[in-house]
Amino acid sequence: MKAFDYAAPASLPEAVGLLASQPSARLLAGGTDLLVQLRSGRKEADVVIDVKKIPELNEIAFSPAGGLTIGAAVPCYRLTADASIQSHYPALVEVASWIGGTQIQGRASLGGNLCNSAPSADSIPLLIALGASALIAGPAGSRSVPVEDFCTAPGRNQLAPGELLVSIQIPPPAPFSGAAYLRFIPRNEMDIAVVGAGAAVTLSNGVIAGARIALSSVAPTPLYVPAAGESLVNQMPTAEALETAAKIAQEAASPISDMRGSAAYRRHLCAVMVRRALELAVARALEIN
Amino acid sequence: MSAKVQVQTTINNEPVEFLCEPRQSLLECLRDIVGLTGTKEGCGDGNCGSCTVKLGDRIVTSCLVLGVEAAGESITTVEGLAHGSTLHPLQKAFLDHAALQCGICTPGFLIAADALLQKHPHPTEEQTRFWLSNNLCRCTGYDKIIRAVQAAAIEINGAAQ
Numbered sequence A: 001m002k003a004f005d006y007a008a009p010a011s012l013p014e015a016v017g018l019l020a021s022q023p024s025a026r027l028l029a030g031g032t033d034l035l036v037q038l039r040s041g042r043k044e045a046d047v048v049i050d051v052k053k054i055p056e057l058n059e060i061a062f063s064p065a066g067g068l069t070i071g072a073a074v075p076c077y078r079l080t081a082d083a084s085i086q087s088h089y090p091a092l093v094e095v096a097s098w099i100g101g102t103q104i105q106g107r108a109s110l111g112g113n114l115c116n117s118a119p120s121a122d123s124i125p126l127l128i129a130l131g132a133s134a135l136i137a138g139p140a141g142s143r144s145v146p147v148e149d150f151c152t153a154p155g156r157n158q159l160a161p162g163e164l165l166v167s168i169q170i171p172p173p174a175p176f177s178g179a180a181y182l183r184f185i186p187r188n189e190m191d192i193a194v195v196g197a198g199a200a201v202t203l204s205n206g207v208i209a210g211a212r213i214a215l216s217s218v219a220p221t222p223l224y225v226p227a228a229g230e231s232l233v234n235q236m237p238t239a240e241a242l243e244t245a246a247k248i249a250q251e252a253a254s255p256i257s258d259m260r261g262s263a264a265y266r267r268h269l270c271a272v273m274v275r276r277a278l279e280l281a282v283a284r285a286l287e288i289n
Numbered sequence B: 001m002s003a004k005v006q007v008q009t010t011i012n013n014e015p016v017e018f019l020c021e022p023r024q025s026l027l028e029c030l031r032d033i034v035g036l037t038g039t040k041e042g043c044g045d046g047n048c049g050s051c052t053v054k055l056g057d058r059i060v061t062s063c064l065v066l067g068v069e070a071a072g073e074s075i076t077t078v079e080g081l082a083h084g085s086t087l088h089p090l091q092k093a094f095l096d097h098a099a100l101q102c103g104i105c106t107p108g109f110l111i112a113a114d115a116l117l118q119k120h121p122h123p124t125e126e127q128t129r130f131w132l133s134n135n136l137c138r139c140t141g142y143d144k145i146i147r148a149v150q151a152a153a154i155e156i157n158g159a160a161q
């Protein structure tokens, strides 16, 4: 690995200042993407700025009115152990326990998953389905971006030079709501999704009041398909309604062929995975409340 | 080359200080600077788990940690498992069950299995296989490793209720 300096700022203003003064700096959370990329020479850095000492990036906070705030650097093993996440966002616990294996989860953060902006990132479709937003800080102050608008191309995102991700904010779960993320992988663990699907539904008197659906590994960025969710509104959660939504999501996908699967196979999987994710989300909406 | 950094940490319950370049991984620092060569390098990119160490309250692949990040932390490596010449029950179970052949994966499996048994005193086979999915072994076919971990669980924590 090419030589670099290391800094671990202890506050957000200090980190923003440092980032603004160092154009070739890279931010380090768990390093499970960054250190691999630096070692292989795919990325370079003169300075690596460790963000794990910044309090705002390390917090997990939940309130019934405000929802969930996940600091950008919180590693997956803390998410899976958190009682409020376990009871209010079970799908998030599942995603956090699927990113890599135990050792990767000891380091990998959802902030890093989002900022690495891979089309295959497992947490992003679920975050989109849950209606999450990204809180960003930079030299000009802070701003919030819906997660579906965050990624712009493979490995690229909305962050301007000098900006960093502070936290991911997820609205409180509505009564009679449920969410799920499912991925198709050739092994049970430690692999990259061939297709992943995130879904969230809210029911009202047995009728779907709102639904959000997003996919991974089928487009240059994680793909939000608003029309798929909208097709479900005012419908009973019947097999036909879920199938129709799954077909709409499938049509929005533009998968490529690679060693994990052909475009046609991925397209087929889109409908299957979305339907299953919706079924699980509906089941959860009915059971939790 | 950037300036070397002095790192103060705790390894296997002993205070340790070492000097490293910021780009050096914790794995490199342990092996090449501190001289603890029990931790092995397989892939160098987080997949094989042979470099697993305990860092604070969780296990990590030390090839994907910078040595400078160890400052103020507490690390356990495979050298910290035995008490003097008495092997840790996991080490003994690995020998008794022939859970190793070439042995390069073994330190990583031992550290990972130790963390598993601290979290789940009597893990099921499925829990054990999922927990150890970040550790690869090209020799044993895994089965003997799973049996060894299950035997060690009983040795350490008694028979399951």
Ligand SMILES: Cc1cc2nc3c(=O)[nH]c(=O)nc-3n(C[C@H](O)[C@H](O)[C@H](O)COP(=O)(O)OP(=O)(O)OC[C@H]3O[C@@H](n4cnc5c(N)ncnc54)[C@H](O)[C@@H]3O)c2cc1C
Pocket (backbone or CB within 6 Å): A026, A027, A028, A029, A030, A031, A032, A033, A034, A035, A036, A051, A057, A072, A073, A098, A099, A100, A101, A104, A107, A108, A109, A110, A111, A112, A113, A114, A115, A116, A120, A121, A122, A123, A159, A163, A164, A165, A166, A190, A191, A192, B045, B046, B047
């Ligand atoms: C063996 C292995 C298995 C894996 N399995 C999976 C998997 O199953 N699913 C999956 O989705 N991913 C997987 N990954 C990829 C990786 O672990 C995840 O993307 C992880 O969530 C990255 O988080 P991190 O904290 O390690 O990020 P880092 O590597 O620290 O950072 C990732 C990127 O984000 C930037 N960054 C970090 N923090 C911030 C911030 N606060 N603001 C702005 N930019 C920031 C970094 O500069 C870097 O470009 C795997 C990786 C490995 C090595």
Ligand code: FES
Pocket (backbone or CB within 6 Å): B040, B041, B042, B043, B044, B045, B046, B047, B048, B049, B050, B051, B052, B061, B062, B063, B064
């Ligand atoms: S050497 Fe670290 S995971 Fe393989």
Ligand code: FES
Pocket (backbone or CB within 6 Å): B099, B100, B101, B102, B103, B104, B105, B106, B136, B137, B138, B139, B140
């Ligand atoms: S014993 Fe050789 S790799 Fe596991």
